[in-house]
Amino acid sequence: MAKGTSGGYWDEQNLPSRFKHELLRHYIPPFGGMTGSRDKQVVYLDGYAGEGRYDSGEPGSAEIAMKVAADHLRHGLRWTCFFIEKGTASVARLRQVAGEYQRQGVDARVHHSDVTALLAEVTAAAVGQPLFLFLDPCGLTLPFDELVRVLADQRRPGAGNWPPTELLMNFSMMAVRRLGGNARSERGLEASSVRFDGVCGGPWWREYFVGGLPPEDAAGRVADGYAQRLSAATGMHVVSVPVARAPGHKPVYHLVFATRSQYGLWVFGDSAARAKEAWWEKVELTEEAADDALFTMASVIRPDPEEVRRAAVPAIAQNLGRLLKRVGEFRLVDHTVEVFGDFYGQVTEPAARKAVKHLHKEGGTPTTGVGSMKTRELVVLPPADSR
Template sequence: MSVGTDKDYWASQALPSVLKHKLLGHYIPQFGGMTGSRDGRVVYLDGYAGEGRYESGEPGSAEIAMRVASSHLMKNNLRWSCFFVERKPESVARLEKVADTYRAQGVDARVHHGDVDGVLDSVLQTANGLPLFLFLDPCGLGLPFGRLVEAMERRRSPNRWPPTEFLLNFSMVAVRRLGGNARSTKGVERSSERFDEVCGGTWWREYFRPDKPIAADADEAVAAEYARRLASKTGMYVRSVPVAKAPGHKPVYHLVFGTRRQHGLWVFGDALARARNVWWEKLEVKEETEDPDALFSTTSIIRPDPQKVVDAAIPAMAANLERILRRQGRAFTLVDHTLEVFGDYYGQVTEPVARKAVKHLHAEGKTPSTGVGKRTRELVVEPPALG
């Protein structure tokens, strides 16, 4: 981005960043809590950290992580080793000032000026035997596919320890721009080759062949295939979430999440639902601020009623539970079947709705499990008694 664009970006948090940062802020404290208790340490990498804080005072991704690290250190004596990488010298200087505040609180905050690929090996070495979370949020093209897969492969083990997860920004703006570049006779081949590196091959070009019409959803097809290939190569559960500026707009990027643990899937879905609720609320506030004389906002009309979504989700998820019982013929724990439990409502409703679904199934006489006690994700659903 240009310097002018940088200034605009860091003036205040844009709507796509609201969802991204709320999701990050909901998820990483639980990642640390779930994985860090064994060794008392967690390693975190923000590969495109920016300035750390907006001029408005709102925290950027780097400060969100440092706040979590400070809280975990004070409350649980859990130490985070945080790596923050940024290429722009002026952003590094501002980031250092933010980091100094948290270093004074005991947080291990390491700011690096340069490219994330040059720091990645050092991060992996520091994280040897420890949980690791990678947040990769470039303004444009990110880490080459092969490099990301290589990093995940180095972290793979038969018992899935230590846990490794990532959340990355896959730019849909870049997909559309480079798709046009690939189709044009005046296209710059080096630009397409750079995207080949990000995607792990030339396969994406097939969606933008100059001898065929472009499908309306070509960009979404590329995002879906990228996530599928990432899941296949890493052996991880991968979820891809479109993020737009407003309802009905094309996504500006997909947030791609990877984990090897059902618990990770469960917590991510809950965090995503909570972040989406905040996104809708921020959108409505933005509209009211821009047009204070309007009788009602567009958002208030088009936003799905949260209670109606929950009311529809409960019986649908109860039916999902019943299907799992019929197939298995034995009791199961909710978190062991995260995606099937939530079904179409994954990332749409929060964790407590799963408990309500168990209670709904119990009220229908289809399970003796009452949905009472234990953490929701640890609830056990038993089949109905014979006879």
Template structure:
């Protein structure tokens, strides 16, 4: 639900931000693990969410979101095609491919030549090999424009189970090699090898999972020369992440808008999430405490204000907020929406540390902050 809410909110904005980069007014979208497109209860799954966005963009802004969907299972594929057929009369361009996403990827990249491209990869298990992603993102789509962005599910529970193969003398070498491909090397095994010698094996393994996810994102960023953010998703603020959403972009605007969208989607998700328990001890929960958005924002505003002051002190010149997204939000990236940043700007102004107050600037990310008395 969180992923789908995020997709529903972010995909239209990606289209709006990048459509000017296409002479045809066309943006290409790939859902590499599309499933049936719609749940049995009638709720839209990822494929139908994209189709709805495509229909909206066509009837509203007049933008074409050309959708490609990949699904290998015959039964799921047939249901997916039925859902797609409902949107074709509305002028939506959509294509269903029965097979693995790897066999469709090159075709989509070719179709997206000189057009913005958004890749959504949400497998139940392991994602594409990192070398394959790097081939697309760093070789075939290496330029700043037209835009290329990736949103991918990196399963922490899959890493946990595969780490068990490293720790066990009976580990499945085929599974280990498969994850070697996903990670672009065997480096990840070392984290779990170290966990074996720990007195607290479960705690060490949990730390290993987090370390592998962080290193994966770092290596993907380095190899693609993109900004990569790995957003943890858990069932409770006190529990480890069940998966991470890995987002890659070359656009400062994409980075800013994605963080804001994550925060909004997270709030919506918490409103619908019900208490439940998981079988796996490492990720288990018996109760949930929903974070209060107002309390989170109250903690975020003074910290963001200090981030802004440090940024001005470092660069010693006027700065446009969107060009420094991660420095601005700091640890609250993906946790609070952009109005918190506007409040932080006002706080810094009230403290006499900047002449900028953000008044008259429609979008927070467009605010230009000028140095003032930062020692105030």
């Protein structure tokens, strides 16, 4: 969670939580559907599960996963869900919520423990099975080496990238900024910085805060550096999405997503764009509840979704043209991040099909973009005179 669970956190869902929970709601059903189609099994870990449900009745991360597991169970796909929570009061409430889904047949295992103590049990349960890790701590996340061991763990009995392991994790920018100030100060507590060294996989992060960069730029460099190092250490595609409390605010955290699958990248980008729309709607509803003004601040500064899509289509078409020149014929999903470019996570997948049609209209490809094939499966062909 982006902040502690005291002080009314579980009264109702806040704005940063709205984004990450909408992202989970959109992403984990296709993760289960795509990866669980082989053996009809998926293993899921929520390492900092909290109470599972807000007092307002809205589901927290744990209940979102249990809802998906219950739905998939009706289609013959079984989720083994591990929910770990250290707080005594929170785990009691979580067990009540989990009981509702256990009675529906969901394998929901609630542990009053620390996530590090259960990692071996979770990975053992996931031998030969897809594994999704959701790590949403109040402060610092797992030590880097420990996380890499789980993500790079060869749980696969055969060759290739099976079974898949994916991660969605809260990387606290509030902690980064606090520890950055600690690193700059001669009176800073070295023990705290050493602990963050462990989270980051070394003291490399300190150089950004002692090198004269503005604090916010330094914090952003740390978030980017963490994602790059995690990718290098695991061989995974890693993307990082900043999440703020309100428009124009500093990020509270980055959501770090890791996958070995281009399909995972594609669906995550689409899910992030959909979650962002839900976040904006919550911003506007929150402001309207507090202010009867005709126009809220959010409505003034919110980018018009249609304008964003209109800007995205020609930009993505240009990306497609560059890819054709570089690699020749290609399938969209095989180059997800390059296809969307700056609009990755900003627009949903229909924008990519519109971009193919745009490029076809300009004579850049004989591929029309018309048909019933899924957008991500579209194969873009180079112009006839370039083949």
